Amino acid sequence: MLYSEKVMDHFTNPRNVGVIDDADGVGEVGNAKCGDIMKIYLKIENDIIVDVKFNTFGCGSAIASSSMATEMIKGRRVDEALELTNKAVVEALDGLPPAKVHCSVLAEEAVKKAIKDYYDKNGIEYDRSLFPDCGNCEHCHN
């Protein structure tokens, strides 16, 4: 089997699929040319992520990574969610094949981008170095 049971579980029963129309922060990463796009929506109240939804165009591991990442940040403080790493997503999924690790990177980036959007919309000061903007497909794919 290509994927762990955890990956298959999150792929076939993805958590938090959907859209939040009045989201406080939205982050979209990836591009269709590369074959994966993730969009994460955050609802934030009193600095807590009270709801999170995602939409993903991509392979099984991209969908599973989005699902896992949203589960890992739901109910957390924003600054805690910012600490989510792709490595943590991979571990929580019981591993991803080497060629699929970039999917977890996308999940981490999507969460960060959504939080940055929330900060920007609300005029909250933040350390810009926490949000590197890569935009290079080859970077994660190789």
Place this chain on the structure above:
Amino acid sequence: MQVYADNAATTKMSKTAIEAMMPYMEGIYGNPSSLHSIGQEAAEALANARERVANCLGCEPKEIIFTSGGSEADNQAIVSAAKNGERKNKKHIISTAFEHHAVLHTLKKLEKQGFEITLLDVHENGLITAEEVKAAIRPDTCLVTVMYANNEIGTIQPISQIGAVCREMGVPFHTDAVQAAGHIKINVEEQNIDMLSLSAHKFHGPKGVGAMYVKKGIIIHNIIEGGAQERGKRGGTENIPAIMGMAAALEESCAKIDENTKKVSAMRDKLIEGLSKIPHSILNGDAKNRLPGNVNMCFEGIEGESLLLLLDMHGVCASSGSACTSGSLDPSHVLLAIGRPHEIAHGSLRLSICEANTDEEIDHIIEKVPQVVEYLRNMSPVWRDLTEGRKNYVIQ
């Protein structure tokens, strides 16, 4: 219900093929190069298999060389023609942009060795014309290699016409017939084919065995050095059980070509009709000039690997040209060659059926694919952008 619709990847072995192999694993296990009776029995079987394979292709037995499969045959045929050309200072080869990698990678290697390669563009319908081949031929062209039928989109090239053009211009013509052999009538003599590759496991024979037809007079160069097997052109003790299985499978497939084509192409057309009802979907490759069992479609807004995994859970075994299934960043070079943009090529589905499939199975596929496509579209941000008018559909 589990439906196997990935026959272009490999096929289930036929009973005929399995039964043809058994005696050569149990009783007649000799080495055809041995002089004793057990060895000579194997040698007789080998000669018999060669004759039967030759009959299916319309050539002479001595024009058949058994190989480990289609890839080896492609490699050897192309490298041989290149070496023959080099001796006459001819170092130009013509092929197409959507060949199998066994051909494309061999050509890439030759390019590094100083050969000039012309890869003809493929039209959106997945076809090239003999006129285009003719126009590309130069005085220094030493080989034209064009696949008989494409492994992804199933389009069948005008091989007889290309063969005629090559014969007229005096250029050797090789065709990778891995997807065609056993499915389409082939006659190398009538079609002016000089070299041809085939693989047993694509027509219900065993894996790891194939054949190369080489017209007499064309010099073949070894890839595998060794003993005097295959007229000294391919070292290594012959895989007799597999060769016997291949001969039996090819004979059976060729005898049933008309019957199978009728049955399988009817199921194919039903599949195409059913799946074309999915909004924003498109058939890849010409609807008529295609293998009886090949259906290849793109669905906008989704990615192929997730489509395959979900279809598998719904009992449909299929294939895709998405990058995620190829292990590279780019989606199928075949879909790109016929002009599909990257984002569309990622959402492709190949269903390849055979005579063992049933109408009930086709109905099952027609029921499941739209459900899975819809499910994936509902969680796709690309689809949302399309339906909400932020992006324009590529597939109308």
